[in-house]
Amino acid sequence: MGLAALRSSAWFTLHIRCENCMRDSEKVVQMPTGDDVPRDAEELIESVYLESIPFRCQPCGSVIGRLVGITGGNAYGY
Structure with missing residues (x-):
């Protein structure tokens, strides 16, 4: 019987x-x-995931945005 490690998504x-x-x-x-x-x-x-995330400004409807910060994630993947 093996043990499975649980992985959490970031x-x-x-x-x-x-x-x-x-x-x-x-x-x-x-x-x-x-x-x-x-x-x-x-x-x-560094990944390609940011390219696939859509953006639409709620107040004006523009689809052009600038990424100014990222918070969250797991530094060591635990």
Whole structure:
């Protein structure tokens, strides 16, 4: 009988500034569970996951935003 290690997925809060109205917003994203997914902010920046996350400013409807910060994640993947 083997033991299975539980893996938790990392949660990140993306801090985004709209390029049109300059308002700040936050978007919470959860990474899927797996070996090749980012576990901290540095890994998230280097990964391709940010390219697939859509953004739409709620007040003005613009789809162009600038990522100004990332919080969350697990530094060591535990």
